[in-house]
Amino acid sequence: MKTKSRALLALVGLVVTLGLIYAASASVVKSAGSTTALRDDKFARAERLVFYRLKPGEEMRVKVPSDAEELRVVSHLMLPEGTTYGPERQYQYGLKVLLRGPDQVLMEKPLFTRTRQSKAQPQEDGTWLQESAFATDPNVQVTDEREFLVRLPPPPRPEPAVIYLKPAGIHGTLLVRVYVRTQRRLPLLSSQRADDLRAEERVERTTFLPFEKLSAATRHKLAEEKWERLSAEGEAGTDYFIEPVYRTPFRLPLVEVAESAQERLGAGSAVALNVTGPTQAVLWLWSTTPDTEGGTPTPAGPVTVRALGPTGAEHTWDLPALSSGAPVSHVLDVPEGLHTLSLHNVGKEDLRYTVEGPAGAWLAPDELRPIAQPDARIAWLPDTRRTEAFVTGPGCATLELDLDTNMDSAGRLLRLDARRLGVTGAAGEKASDLLLTVLDARGKVMDQTRMDVAAQPATFESADLPQVPGQLLPCSEAHAAATGASTGEVTDRPMPVSVPTSARVFLPAGARKVRLHASKPTAVFLSTFLQPQGGLAGLAPYLDDGLQGVRWRNAPLDRRTWYPLRPANVTELTRRGARLELLSQVRLEPEGLETVSAPSGTTVVLKPLGSPDTQEVLEPVQGAADATRALSTLLTPGRAVRTHFDVRSPSRPELRLSLEGAEGLGSEVEVVLDGEPVHRWTLRSTRARELLPPLPPGEHEVMLRTTVEGLTATLNRPPVAGSGLGARTVYRMNGEGLSVPVRKPGPGAVTVNIVVYTQQPESGPQQRLSVTLDNGQPHRRSGVLLPRVTRAERVLPLPASSRAPATPAGRPQARWYARTVSVTLGEDLAPGLHHVRVVPQGLGDAPLWTRFFMFGHESSEQPTQEWNRTGWELEDAL
Numbered sequence: 001m002k003t004k005s006r007a008l009l010a011l012v013g014l015v016v017t018l019g020l021i022y023a024a025s026a027s028v029v030k031s032a033g034s035t036t037a038l039r040d041d042k043f044a045r046a047e048r049l050v051f052y053r054l055k056p057g058e059e060m061r062v063k064v065p066s067d068a069e070e071l072r073v074v075s076h077l078m079l080p081e082g083t084t085y086g087p088e089r090q091y092q093y094g095l096k097v098l099l100r101g102p103d104q105v106l107m108e109k110p111l112f113t114r115t116r117q118s119k120a121q122p123q124e125d126g127t128w129l130q131e132s133a134f135a136t137d138p139n140v141q142v143t144d145e146r147e148f149l150v151r152l153p154p155p156p157r158p159e160p161a162v163i164y165l166k167p168a169g170i171h172g173t174l175l176v177r178v179y180v181r182t183q184r185r186l187p188l189l190s191s192q193r194a195d196d197l198r199a200e201e202r203v204e205r206t207t208f209l210p211f212e213k214l215s216a217a218t219r220h221k222l223a224e225e226k227w228e229r230l231s232a233e234g235e236a237g238t239d240y241f242i243e244p245v246y247r248t249p250f251r252l253p254l255v256e257v258a259e260s261a262q263e264r265l266g267a268g269s270a271v272a273l274n275v276t277g278p279t280q281a282v283l284w285l286w287s288t289t290p291d292t293e294g295g296t297p298t299p300a301g302p303v304t305v306r307a308l309g310p311t312g313a314e315h316t317w318d319l320p321a322l323s324s325g326a327p328v329s330h331v332l333d334v335p336e337g338l339h340t341l342s343l344h345n346v347g348k349e350d351l352r353y354t355v356e357g358p359a360g361a362w363l364a365p366d367e368l369r370p371i372a373q374p375d376a377r378i379a380w381l382p383d384t385r386r387t388e389a390f391v392t393g394p395g396c397a398t399l400e401l402d403l404d405t406n407m408d409s410a411g412r413l414l415r416l417d418a419r420r421l422g423v424t425g426a427a428g429e430k431a432s433d434l435l436l437t438v439l440d441a442r443g444k445v446m447d448q449t450r451m452d453v454a455a456q457p458a459t460f461e462s463a464d465l466p467q468v469p470g471q472l473l474p475c476s477e478a479h480a481a482a483t484g485a486s487t488g489e490v491t492d493r494p495m496p497v498s499v500p501t502s503a504r505v506f507l508p509a510g511a512r513k514v515r516l517h518a519s520k521p522t523a524v525f526l527s528t529f530l531q532p533q534g535g536l537a538g539l540a541p542y543l544d545d546g547l548q549g550v551r552w553r554n555a556p557l558d559r560r561t562w563y564p565l566r567p568a569n570v571t572e573l574t575r576r577g578a579r580l581e582l583l584s585q586v587r588l589e590p591e592g593l594e595t596v597s598a599p600s601g602t603t604v605v606l607k608p609l610g611s612p613d614t615q616e617v618l619e620p621v622q623g624a625a626d627a628t629r630a631l632s633t634l635l636t637p638g639r640a641v642r643t644h645f646d647v648r649s650p651s652r653p654e655l656r657l658s659l660e661g662a663e664g665l666g667s668e669v670e671v672v673l674d675g676e677p678v679h680r681w682t683l684r685s686t687r688a689r690e691l692l693p694p695l696p697p698g699e700h701e702v703m704l705r706t707t708v709e710g711l712t713a714t715l716n717r718p719p720v721a722g723s724g725l726g727a728r729t730v731y732r733m734n735g736e737g738l739s740v741p742v743r744k745p746g747p748g749a750v751t752v753n754i755v756v757y758t759q760q761p762e763s764g765p766q767q768r769l770s771v772t773l774d775n776g777q778p779h780r781r782s783g784v785l786l787p788r789v790t791r792a793e794r795v796l797p798l799p800a801s802s803r804a805p806a807t808p809a810g811r812p813q814a815r816w817y818a819r820t821v822s823v824t825l826g827e828d829l830a831p832g833l834h835h836v837r838v839v840p841q842g843l844g845d846a847p848l849w850t851r852f853f854m855f856g857h858e859s860s861e862q863p864t865q866e867w868n869r870t871g872w873e874l875e876d877a878l
């Protein structure tokens with residue numbers, strides 16, 4: 001009995017013991033899973049660093065070692081209290097660095113960057129389980145780390161040298177630590193692979209760019225760990241203040257936060273990527289549009305992808321609309337050769353994109369190309385060119401441009417390229433009225449003219465402009481001028497702009513100042529003309545070699561004809577936020593986009609000056625006979641041709657005969673009309689004219705009958721159908737050329753056509769015509785906005801002949817080939833008499849014959865078209 005009692009007690013004790021152990025374990029597990037434990041673990045796993053705290057207007061001093069080469073300033077932005085977290089939000093802030101010696105300023109540099117916050121897995125009490133950077137106080141919001149690399153003036157430097165650091169804005173608090181790089185080296189046991197890993201981690205923490213996209217020099221600098229921390233000068237709590245910050249390696253992925261603004265494909269906009277095929281690219285598309293309240297995803301897109309090749313051939317992919325969610329991939333096979341891949345978002349919602357492909361297939365300048373193996377897959381980005389421009393509008397000062405008193409006619413040529421800001425493409429959106437006023441030395445108005453800046457959105461262009469309080473456009477009516485750089489959220493994308501409206505204007509002699517003012521916020525780019533030495537030249541890799549039917553737009557130039565101008569009041573404009581940068585993507589586009597008015601009016605035959613030798617040629621003329629032209633019919637023996645005899649023709653029918661060789665002299669020739677002989681004679685010359693007897697009017701069948709071989713003739717009556725021969729008078733042109741007077745009846749453009757006759761239809765690379773207008777100094781209209789400028793001197797290639805050969809009168813066996821060159825006298829030339837001088841080049845010693853005629857053009861009231869090559873056109877050379 002005692003034994004059973006003891007066993008029962010032991011069993012009860014075991015159960016109680018197990019219960020206590022289970023309760024204790026559950027308590028430990030519950031305690032370990034509590035928010036407090038997770039928060040404590042988060043702090044325990046983070047790196048704690050002390051930063052110097054700089055509020056707006058405060059500064060700190062750091063003494064710099066004498067052998068210091070470079071500073072690394074590590075920074076965080078402490079956000080204002082009450083800021084809410086959003087993974088897509090980005091923030092801009094700046095830091096001013098001043099290096100002073102004992103009695104002089106050695107360096108002064110403002111630095112700016114963008115940053116964001118990385119957070120994930122929030123708890124019930126608002127504690128974030130994962131954060132890139134955080135403070136002890138959960139109410140204090142800290143952004144991800146960003147670094148500034150500051151290159152110092154080379155030693156020797158005056159001693160002592162002190163760095164002063166202060167915020168560049170008027171809002172927000174900066175947290176900074178300063179490190180210095182000197183000549184001290186790492187131990188020899190340091191592993192290169194370990195260095196690269198450390199460098200990649202630093203790049204991930206501090207920049208928007210992937211490690212492989214950095215240059216070799218930058219990657220080498222990041223891999224070197226020759227940095228020592230510097231302390232602030234002064235007394236803590238008086239001269240500087242400190243703030244502890246906890247940091248972790250956690251970062252949100254690029255796809256989730258879409259760090260780069262270039263990875264945004266805005267509604268109605270497009271991006272252009274230049275690549276070399278054959279290659280295969282992978283396009284990733286995704287939407288960040290939130291779902292609707294009912295849970296149904298909001299569709300975005302669709303997207304159209306075009307690949308424009310070097311010959312103008314185009315391949316198109318139409319991709320369906322997207323719903324918010326995971327990225328969707330599309331494989332794009334790019335054909336062989338140079339191509340521009342353009343992505344067009346034709347939907348009404350913004351999208352995110354990434355195009356991945358081999359590094360060797362990406363066509364970009366060296367400064368953009370990554371240091372990577374050609375077959376390594378990277379993200380391709382558009383090559384965006386930046387151009388400084390200034391905004392004018394109701395809320396900003398007028399743009400003012402001072403002029404040189406000693407300008408020649410070319411110097412008085414001013415170019416205006418204007419774009420409306422903030423265009424949406426909505427129906428009924430009004431144009432901006434840009435007023436140009438020209439003043440003389442006394443400030444008196446000499447001339448005024450207006451230009452309408454259309455509100456058509458530019459697909460491949462935008463503007464990077466300062467952030468204005470209240471999200472207003474610079475120079476809008478409600479704009480209040482800011483009094484310094486500010487720190488704030490800059491998540492908004494670049495500002496959309498309209499297609500450029502471009503015009504040129506010759507300023508009148510005596511002009512000393514130009515003023516520009518617009519009715520709506522308008523970005524204006526001003527440039528002046530300067531004749532290049534050797535003509536325009538592009539920069540690699542954007543060359544025109546091998547391009548047919550396409551051309552580069554916005555590609556950089558090594559030599560150009562237009563150079564930018566800055567307004568005289570640039571300081572005031574910049575202070576008011578009226579200075580911005582235009583962003584234009586380099587891309588291929590089809591040629592022939594300009595609108596050219598068709599010839600109109602009566603053809604006017606032009607006669608050159610002097611008394612050059614003349615010759616009559618007979619050219620094939622298609623269709624019915626023109627009353628102003630004398631048409632002839634070509635006759636060959638034994639072949640009947642139906643010919644029209646008009647009773648209104650006062651002259652008798654005449655034959656012009658040509659005989660090859662003298663063997664046929666003395667033979668008889670007979671003219672047969674409708675099967676009946678009407679005239680017979682004997683050949684006594686290899687070149688002859690024969691008058692026929694009067695023939696009845698109407699249509700008749702005419703034929704030559706003879707046994708002579710090699711005889712041809714022309715009858716001065718037109719054929720009933722088919723191709724007749726029109727008589728033209730041509731002039732002999734020697735090596736000195738010919739000068740032709742041209743009278744412009746009004747301000748509209750006229751086109752002079754120069755038809756050169758040679759004995760070969762082909763064209764060689766050296767066959768050209770030099771054309772000079774008014775000895776290089778034409779009289780131009782001033783104070784008038786013009787779509788383009790007429791070149792005073794040019795050398796034009798002589799194209800191959802595309803017409804049936806002509807026949808010199810009296811020599812039916814000879815063949816002359818007409819090759820036409822057109823020269824337009826534009827609206828910039830004043831009405832009246834002008835002289836066009838034409839000199840042949842590279843055409844040898846063979847005789848040249850030419851004729852001239854002109855078409856008139858009505859004045860164009862259409863707005864000027866989008867300009868080429870970021871504003872430098874091949875036609876713009878005086």
